Every structure is written in C-alpha cells, then in structure tokens.
Amino acid sequence: MRLLHHHHLDTQRVKSQFAKLEKAIARDDFKSPNLKKLSPTPYWRFKLDQSNRLLVQFARYNNETVCLALEVIHQHDYANARFLRGASLQWDQIDVDDDASGEQGDPGRDDGAQTLRYVHPVCSEIHVLDKVLSFDDTQQAVFDTPAPLVLVGSAGSGKTALTLEKLRQAHGRVLYVTQSAFLAQSARAIYFAHGFEAQGQEPEFLSYREFMETLHVPAGRELDFSAFGAWFERYRSAAKQATGGLDAHALFEEFRGVISSRAEGVLSRESYLALGVRQSLLAPAQRAAVFDLFEKYRSWLAGSGFFDLNLLAHDWLPKAQPTYDFMVVDEVQDLTSVQLALLLKTLAKPGQFLLCGDSNQIVHPNFFSWAAVKTLFWQDESLARSQTISVLKANFRNGQAVTHLANRLLKIKHARFGSIDRETNFLVQATAQASGTVQLLADKEATRRELNLKTRGSTQFAVLVLRDEDKAAVRQQFQTPLVFSVHEAKGLEYTNVILVDMVSGQRQAFAEVAQGVQASDLAGDTLDYSRARDKTDRSLELFKFYVNALYVALTRAVDQLLLVESDTAHPLLQLLDLRTQDALNLASTQTSSQQEWAAEARRLELQGKQEQAEAIRQTMLKTQKPSWPIWDEAALQELLPKALLPGQISNKPRQALLDYALWHGQSGWVHDLVGASNFEPAKQIGHAIWASQGKLPVPRARHEGPAQHLARLEADRRDAWRFLVKKAEALAERQRQPYASRGFKEVLRQCDQFGVDHRTYFNATPLMLAAECGNVALVQALLERGADPMTQDHYGHRAWDYALARFLDDPEHKAHQLDVLYPLLSPAVMDVQTDGKLVRLERHQGEYWLLTVMLTSYKKFFSQLLPDAQVERNIKGFCADHLMRHMDRVPDSVLPPRRRTRTYINSVLARAEVNSNYQPSRQLWLRTRNGYYVINPALQLRAHSTKAWVSWHEWLNQPLVLAGCGMRLKAPAD
Numbered sequence: 001m002r003l004l005h006h007h008h009l010d011t012q013r014v015k016s017q018f019a020k021l022e023k024a025i026a027r028d029d030f031k032s033p034n035l036k037k038l039s040p041t042p043y044w045r046f047k048l049d050q051s052n053r054l055l056v057q058f059a060r061y062n063n064e065t066v067c068l069a070l071e072v073i074h075q076h077d078y079a080n081a082r083f084l085r086g087a088s089l090q091w092d093q094i095d096v097d098d099d100a101s102g103e104q105g106d107p108g109r110d111d112g113a114q115t116l117r118y119v120h121p122v123c124s125e126i127h128v129l130d131k132v133l134s135f136d137d138t139q140q141a142v143f144d145t146p147a148p149l150v151l152v153g154s155a156g157s158g159k160t161a162l163t164l165e166k167l168r169q170a171h172g173r174v175l176y177v178t179q180s181a182f183l184a185q186s187a188r189a190i191y192f193a194h195g196f197e198a199q200g201q202e203p204e205f206l207s208y209r210e211f212m213e214t215l216h217v218p219a220g221r222e223l224d225f226s227a228f229g230a231w232f233e234r235y236r237s238a239a240k241q242a243t244g245g246l247d248a249h250a251l252f253e254e255f256r257g258v259i260s261s262r263a264e265g266v267l268s269r270e271s272y273l274a275l276g277v278r279q280s281l282l283a284p285a286q287r288a289a290v291f292d293l294f295e296k297y298r299s300w301l302a303g304s305g306f307f308d309l310n311l312l313a314h315d316w317l318p319k320a321q322p323t324y325d326f327m328v329v330d331e332v333q334d335l336t337s338v339q340l341a342l343l344l345k346t347l348a349k350p351g352q353f354l355l356c357g358d359s360n361q362i363v364h365p366n367f368f369s370w371a372a373v374k375t376l377f378w379q380d381e382s383l384a385r386s387q388t389i390s391v392l393k394a395n396f397r398n399g400q401a402v403t404h405l406a407n408r409l410l411k412i413k414h415a416r417f418g419s420i421d422r423e424t425n426f427l428v429q430a431t432a433q434a435s436g437t438v439q440l441l442a443d444k445e446a447t448r449r450e451l452n453l454k455t456r457g458s459t460q461f462a463v464l465v466l467r468d469e470d471k472a473a474v475r476q477q478f479q480t481p482l483v484f485s486v487h488e489a490k491g492l493e494y495t496n497v498i499l500v501d502m503v504s505g506q507r508q509a510f511a512e513v514a515q516g517v518q519a520s521d522l523a524g525d526t527l528d529y530s531r532a533r534d535k536t537d538r539s540l541e542l543f544k545f546y547v548n549a550l551y552v553a554l555t556r557a558v559d560q561l562l563l564v565e566s567d568t569a570h571p572l573l574q575l576l577d578l579r580t581q582d583a584l585n586l587a588s589t590q591t592s593s594q595q596e597w598a599a600e601a602r603r604l605e606l607q608g609k610q611e612q613a614e615a616i617r618q619t620m621l622k623t624q625k626p627s628w629p630i631w632d633e634a635a636l637q638e639l640l641p642k643a644l645l646p647g648q649i650s651n652k653p654r655q656a657l658l659d660y661a662l663w664h665g666q667s668g669w670v671h672d673l674v675g676a677s678n679f680e681p682a683k684q685i686g687h688a689i690w691a692s693q694g695k696l697p698v699p700r701a702r703h704e705g706p707a708q709h710l711a712r713l714e715a716d717r718r719d720a721w722r723f724l725v726k727k728a729e730a731l732a733e734r735q736r737q738p739y740a741s742r743g744f745k746e747v748l749r750q751c752d753q754f755g756v757d758h759r760t761y762f763n764a765t766p767l768m769l770a771a772e773c774g775n776v777a778l779v780q781a782l783l784e785r786g787a788d789p790m791t792q793d794h795y796g797h798r799a800w801d802y803a804l805a806r807f808l809d810d811p812e813h814k815a816h817q818l819d820v821l822y823p824l825l826s827p828a829v830m831d832v833q834t835d836g837k838l839v840r841l842e843r844h845q846g847e848y849w850l851l852t853v854m855l856t857s858y859k860k861f862f863s864q865l866l867p868d869a870q871v872e873r874n875i876k877g878f879c880a881d882h883l884m885r886h887m888d889r890v891p892d893s894v895l896p897p898r899r900r901t902r903t904y905i906n907s908v909l910a911r912a913e914v915n916s917n918y919q920p921s922r923q924l925w926l927r928t929r930n931g932y933y934v935i936n937p938a939l940q941l942r943a944h945s946t947k948a949w950v951s952w953h954e955w956l957n958q959p960l961v962l963a964g965c966g967m968r969l970k971a972p973a974d
C-alpha cells in the first residue's frame with residue numbers, strides 16, 4: 001500500500017522505526033506493526049516502538065487504498081494529539097492490549113475511509129485542511145514560492161485551499177480578507193480544521209467591510225444594490241436620455257469601478273471626461289451627464305443613512321497603519337483599486353501579500369483588471385521585478401461535462417471580446433473522474449411541473465436565476481426553498497443545479513454575447529492571446545456581467561446541470577452546443593429527510609443566506625408550538641405582578657417565580673416574594689440566604705464560650721448554604737434530567753415536533769441544556785439536526801455559556817466535557833466594538849477567554865445564591881482571583897497551560913484595559929481598583945457581522961439581572 005505523509009509530520013525522533021514501518025506498509029503487512037482502529041474516530045494507529053505510535057487514516061483514490069501518515073504520538077500521549085482533539089476516547093486504555101492480536105480490522109474495508117479527488121502520481125506529501133489534499137505540480141510550485149504572489153485560478157481550482165495552507169506558513173499578525181463575510185468565515189473554519197494550532201502567528205479572517213471596521217466602524221448601513229436601485233429610480237428617465245439607456249447596474253459600475261475606484265482619489269469632472277474610450281462604459285459625450293448624477297448620488301448619500309464602502313476607502317486611507325506581517329486577499333477581483341490600496345497600506349512590510357482571484361467570476365460591478373492590480377505595486381521597481389503571476393488551471397470541483405461546458409463558454413467569450421488579459425487567457429482542465437451530465441430542457445409547463453415534483457424535496461438540488469428580481473417568478477413553480485440569484489450562489493456548490501431561463505430571460509444581452517461568433521471559432525483546446533479588434537468597443541464591459549454570471553452559475557454544479565430555457569434555439573445555447581432533450585432524464589423523485597433539511601438550513605444560515613434558511617423552516621420543517629409555558633422575559637414580566645400581589649390566593653405564580661429565581665440563581669426575586677407574602681417555601685429560602693450570609697442574629701447561648709459561638713455560627717452558615725444548594729440542585733436536576741440521559745430519544749422526538757431550537761421551560765434550547773449537562777452525544781445529535789449554537793436566551797447566553805457557567809459554578813460537575821464541547825459550541829470569534837473600532841477576538845486569544853467568563857458570570861454577579869466570598873469580592877467588579885477560579889480544571893485544549901498562569905492572565909487583564917498603551921488597543925475592561933475590573937461601559941457586541949451592534953448592558957439584559965438580584969440600576973443623576 002502507498003504511504004502518503006502529512007506535510008507537518010515530524011519523524012525526527014523515530015527515524016529508524018518509521019523507516020521500518022514504511023517497509024511493512026509497502027508489503028501490506030499491517031499485523032507486525034500492530035495496526036489498531038481508534039473507534040469511533042476515523043483514525044488508526046501503528047506501533048512504532050514500545051512507547052511511540054503513528055496516527056494514520058486510510059483513503060481511497062480510484063481503485064486504490066492509500067495510507068495517510070498524520071502524526072507521531074510520543075510516549076502514548078494520545079490526549080494531546082492534534083487529530084484526536086475532542087475525541088471521547090479512553091486514552092489510557094488504547095495501548096493496554098498491545099501485545100494481543102486485538103481488533104485490527106482491514107484497512108481496505110474501512111468504512112470511515114474518505115475518497116480523495118486527486119493524488120499526485122509521485123509526490124507523497126499531503127496537506128490537511130478540512131480535507132486531505134495532494135497538491136498537483138502547479139499548486140506545489142505556488143506553495144513553494146515566497147511572497148509577493150499573485151495567484152490566478154478558475155472556479156474550483158483550489159485557490160482558497162492553497163492560500164490558506166500558505167497563510168499557515170507565515171509568521172506574526174496575518175490577515176485573510178475577502179469581499180464576502182461568509183467566505184472569510186468558512187476560510188477560518190478550514191484553516192482551524194482538525195485542531196490546527198497556529199504557532200507564532202495571530203491569524204485574522206475578515207470580510208472587507210469588517211476590515212474597514214477595524215480601522216473605524218462607519219455609521220449607518222452598507223449601501224447595497226437594492227438601495228442604489230431605489231435611489232436610481234428618481235433619475236431613471238433623465239439618466240436614460242442622457243446616457244443612451246444605461247441601467248442602474250451599469251451606472252453603479254461606472255460610479256464604483258470608474259469614477260471612484262482609483263487609489264489616487266475620486267476622479268474630478270475633468271479627469272473623468274478625459275478618460276480613454278476603454279476606461280469607461282460611456283462614450284465621452286455622455287459622461288458629463290453621468291458625472292452630474294454622481295454628484296447627486298454623493299450628496300444624497302451624505303444624508304441617507306447608508307455608506308458606500310468604496311467611497312469610504314478613500315476617507316479611511318489616512319487611518320491605515322502598518323499592522324500585518326502577511327496578508328492574503330482572496331477573490332481580489334471583487335475589490336476596486338482603492339480598496340486594495342487601503343489593504344496593502346496596512347502591511348508592515350511591503351510585498352508580504354498573496355492576492356488571488358479569477359476575473360471570469362466578476363459579478364459585482366467593477367472595472368477589475370490584473371494590469372491595474374499590478375500597477376499598485378509596480379511603482380516599486382524592485383518589487384515589480386520579483387513579481388510573479390501564478391496560474392491554476394486544474395478544476396477539482398466539477399464533473400467533466402460541466403467543466404467542458406464552462407470551457408466552451410470561455411471560448412465564446414474569448415472569440416467575441418478577445419482576451420481580457422494575458423493572465424486569464426486559459427481553459428480549465430478537469431481532474432474529476434466523474435463524468436457528470438448537462439441537460440437542456442424546453443421550458444414547458446409539464447417539464448417545470450415534473451422537475452419541481454422530482455426535486456422540491458431534496459437538499460441536493462438548487463435552482464438558480466440571474467438576478468434577485470427573477471426569484472419571485474421562479475418560486476411560483478419551483479417549490480424548493482433553495483432558489484438563489486447568481487450573486488447569492490457565488491461560493492456555493494450543489495450536486496445538482498437547475499438554471500431557469502438564465503439565457504432566454506436576457507435574450508438580447510446574450511444575443512450580443514454570441515454575436516459574430518461561429519462554431520468554427522470554438523475549435524481547439526487552448527486560447528490564443530488576442531486583443532479585441534475594435535479599440536473603441538466597450539461591449540465586454542457592458543455584457544461582462546451576463547457572461548460571467550452564467551459562468552459562475554453553471555460552475556456551481558458538482559455533478560448534474562439542468563438548463564430550462566424557453567428559447568432553446570437561442571444562438572448562445574447553439575454555440576454552447578446544447579441540444580434540447582425530449583424528456584427529463586432524472587431518476588425517481590428525490591427526497592431528503594427532515595434532519596438533512598434542518599442541517600441545510602443551518603449551513604445556509606452560516607453562509608448568510610437567511611432568506612433560504614427561513615424558507616426551509618417555513619416549508620420543510622413545519623413545527624408546532626410547545627405545549628408548556630416558557631419563562632422568557634415577556635412571560636416573567638406578566639408573572640411578576642401576579643406573584644407579588646399581596647392578596648394573591650393562588651400559590652402557583654409564587655412557586656413559578658421562586659423556581660425562576662432558583663434556576664437563574666437570582667436572589668432578588670426571593671426577597672421580593674418574602675416581602676410580598678407569607679409564602680412558606682420562599683420564606684425558607686430567604687431565611688437560608690440570610691443565614692448563609694451571617695445576617696441573622698444568633699445570640700450566644702449561656703453555656704457557650706466565644707470560640708464555641710463562632711464555630712456554631714460558622715456551622716449554621718454552612719448548613720444554610722447546603723440547604724440552598726440542595727434546593728437549587730433538586731430543581732435543576734428535574735429540568736436537566738432528560739438532557740443528561742444517554743437515552744434521549746424523547747428529546748429528539750420533541751425536536752421533530754417543535755423544531756430543534758424550541759424553548760424548554762426556562763427558555764433554554766435543548767442544545768443549551770445538553771451543553772450544561774456535558775452530554776456530548778446529545779449535543780452532536782442536535783448539531784447534526786441543525787441546532788444553532790449561537791441562539792441566545794434572554795440573558796444573552798448561548799449553549800457554550802451554559803456549559804461554561806456550570807463548569808465555573810459547580811466544581812462537582814466532573815463530566816463537563818469542556819474539551820469536546822469547546823470546538824463544537826464556542827463562537828469562533830467575538831465581535832466587540834470599543835473606541836469606535838471593531839475588535840475581533842479569536843477563540844485562541846487570552847482576551848476571548850476572560851471576556852467570555854465575564855459575560856457568562858454576569859447573570860449571577862450580585863446574587864446571594866452564590867458563596868458569600870464571591871459576592872463580597874465581585875461587588876467592586878470582577879475580581880482577578882474570581883476570573884481565574886478553577887483554572888487548574890480547564891482542559892489544555894481549551895486554554896493551554898501557558899495561558900492559565902496567573903502571570904499570563906494578569907498580563908492579558910492589563911493589556912486589554914481601557915487605559916493601557918498596548919497595541920493593538922482592545923479596551924475591553926476598566927480597572928476599578930487594584931485587581932478589580934468591570935466590562936468597559938462603552939463596549940458593544942454583535943452576534944454576527946450582519947447584525948446590529950448592541951451595548952453589553954443590553955446584550956446581558958442588565959436591567960433584568962439587577963432586578964433579579966435585588967439591585968436597581970442607578971439613575972445617571974444618582
């Protein structure tokens with residue numbers, strides 16, 4: 001069997017043992033090196049010698065099984081193995097039966113073996129991101145080339161994968177930035193996959209807007225095309241006359257991509273009028289009117305509540321400071337020159353960048369060209385000389401049929417408009433073994449009906465249309481919730497894709513694209529470099545959106561592409577060599593389970609596709625309202641007057657309030673109950689609270705000496721405290737019981753009936769309760785069903801806060817499973833705003849841990865239902881000792897030992913303090929006195945970059961916390 005080894009595999013200390021093992025594997029001998037499966041993980045291990053092991057995995061490629069050597073495990077230290085992080089294995093048991101023949105299994109029949117899309121014929125090195133990758137020669141060459149680097153690659157050529165692997169090699173503060181927040185988020189997930197830990201670097205993953213926010217958070221909302229379109233409506237007829245029919249899309253492109261795109265500044269009227277013919281969408285005669293409109297646009301913008309990210313880049317240039325040691329700009333074709341200039345200005349050392357993109361995928365209005373990108377750093381001659389442009393031509397995503405069609409479209413584009421530039425003048429090479437299919441269907445009522453029936457229930461089929469405004473019509477006949485415009489579909493991939501009237505819906509524009517092109521022009525397997533003949537021809541810029549949109553749309557299909565067109569004889573479809581099929585060639589009706597739909601909704605939500613996720617919930621996951629009361633804030637506010645009404649006959653509302661108080665650990669409600677009524681259970685608890693605080697008078701008995709009296713006082717306090725804990729625990733146990741149990745069928749049944757994130761009695765979701773119980777199996781089952789770990793209760797707490805709060809408050813809770821839950825539930829980043837800037841805290845930073853502990857602990861901050869030492873300390877702010885409680889119990893994978901030391905924690909507390917001079921200045925908390933901190937009063941948080949900022953007071957529901965702890969918020973005048 002062939003042995004491939006991980007790029008980071010370090011066999012230095014076991015050289016000879018490894019060489020011996022290699023020989024054994026080569027002769028398919030798995031027995032003598034004692035191969036053993038580490039169920040339930042997909043990994044296996046070989047014995048290298050008495051105390052060292054090799055962690056491996058098996059994979060299939062074509063008809064071959066290959067062995068992937070991932071990591072050497074020294075001295076049986078499985079618990080700290082990168083690939084096993086978070087696995088629930090009995091570490092000390094793994095090697096116990098080493099000498100017995102044991103359960104060895106057959107690697108050739110390994111069910112967990114993954115399938116590789118490509119394996120280099122000779123090179124045995126592999127890279128592990130989210131998947132195992134074997135680089136082809138071009139990828140390897142790029143991997144070995146130092147920065148600066150410009151990487152051009154077609155859709156699915158592995159640009160993102162390769163740039164992330166390169167990013168891992170860099171040192172210091174490193175940035176991955178791209179236009180789309182989703183892409184940045186998924187790049188982060190790929191980067192940190194399989195427990196990867198960055199050594200010697202601080203990586204940040206930001207969308208372009210988030211990057212701008214790190215310089216300064218702009219006021220208002222980002223202008224999108226629909227807001228621009230609404231503004232344009234006012235001038236539609238004037239614009240039409242003056243510009244010869246330019247539509248809103250083209251005008252947006254002219255504003256952004258021409259008038260305001262340059263790094264040197266927004267064009268003046270004179271310089272705009274003086275542009276050459278191929279530098280603008282408009283003929284010189286029409287430009288004066290467009291510039292008038294641009295000025296109107298700018299003055300409208302000032303008072304509109306919107307900001308234009310591109311115009312803002314000019315204003316933010318002076319704010320940019322040398323910050324990053326290395327930077328990757330992905331999908332660079334979506335950025336204008338000034339945006340790119342702003343990014344590059346934040347490099348600490350010029351030239352430490354990797355830019356990558358594909359100009360065939362431009363579907364956002366701009367005038368991108370690789371030449372313009374180059375001129376940004378061409379100004380520096382030495383840099384210019386060292387500049388290389390690398391091209392990736394292989395496609396690792398699409399089946400052969402789709403790649404063939406995509407290439408045919410590129411040939412048409414080339415024949416019609418000439419080469420865009422030298423860099424993008426190539427066809428794509430398919431690496432996929434699968435052939436895949438492409439079908440053209442006439443758009444008939446019966447076809448749509450059949451197609452709809454067969455695909456509407458499946459998560460594997462997506463319907464794509466050209467523009468947002470086309471979605472409504474398509475939804476009339478296609479009931480799948482997976483309907484996307486091309487803009488939305490960018491970056492997605494589906495096994496099967498249906499394009500509806502993509503070409504016929506824009507008959508005229510696509511006829512222009514096909515104009516003058518003959519089938520004979522499309523022969524050959526290469527593109528020769530040629531410029532358009534007519535230098536005044538701006539048609540590429542005008543029709544670029546259509547042809548690129550079609551290219552993006554069809555390359556979303558991994559396997560099967562279906563084009564439904566009313567004009568099947570359209571010249572472009574003819575040129576694409578598509579012949580109409582008589583009947584739909586699709587096997588039986590495809591359906592996905594509720595679970596698959598729930599998971600798809602979650603996936604889309606993560607990608608910012610809220611609309612489609614919501615549509616899935618409404619159409620596919622119809623759920624009922626739970627039959628029990630849910631004590632959220634609204635219900636509590638309704639309950640309070642009833643429970644605290646002095647003459648209230650029923651004890652029911654009082655009991656409900658008492659339970660609420662015990663569950664949330666808020667003593668104020670208990671005192672309120674005691675003050676309002678004679679409700680015995682509340683009185684007992686109130687009494688115990690005072691007794692536990694030593695606030696009840698306990699007169700000295702006649703026979704008692706002072707020491708005896710003190711001892712009795714102490715014993716009484718302890719008894720009172722035990723009583724409180726018992727009461728609270730009894731209630732909590734009842735609530736948690738179904739979520740703590742291994743048999744959780746009933747919980748899953750309720751999820752089917754009420755939705756996976758339904759609210760339980762105290763307004764927690766099942767995921768929150770499973771996390772609180774450390775029930776990993778249930779957490780995993782809920783996540784598989786699409787449970788959202790970011791859902792908050794009415795104190796701003798998420799599932800991770802539930803797990804952490806229990807860990808911190810209940811040292812008896814040994815099965816907390818924090819190490820397994822951490823990667824599953826804790827938010828990958830925390831977005832915080834201080835001093836007008838976005839501070840993004842990444843999970844591995846010390847600040848992330850401390851701020852999370854503060855946010856998690858705040859609900860019980862002033863509660864007397866906690867040991868009194870804690871209360872006394874906290875009243876002045878979060879005490880450093882309190883923040884460090886149980887540090888010795890925190891698992892290494894959550895916080896490495898070096899980050900758990902008192903010195904380190906104190907240094908983090910000091911550096912992120914409001915008045916610290918440390919750079920980057922994070923200003924997360926304020927020191928109130930020596931060793932005491934409060935959250936920076938001006939700090940704001942947001943759940944996601946699409947969500948609004950809220951102050952931390954609102955996030956944690958401070959008024960309710962204070963009310964529940966018997967405190968009242970001080971009026972500013974107090």
Ligand SMILES: Nc1ncnc2c1ncn2[C@@H]1O[C@H](COP(=O)(O)OP(=O)(O)OP(=O)(O)O)[C@@H](O)[C@H]1O
Pocket residue numbers: 116117118131133134135136139153154155156157158159160161162358396397491
């Ligand atoms: N050498 C390789 N072998 C196998 N699969 C690969 C290889 N390189 C990349 N891939 C896979 O191909 C797919 C496409 O890669 P990636 O998303 O990085 O491409 P891209 O060029 O960024 O695509 P797009 O521009 O369409 O977003 C991914 O699933 C990736 O894991």
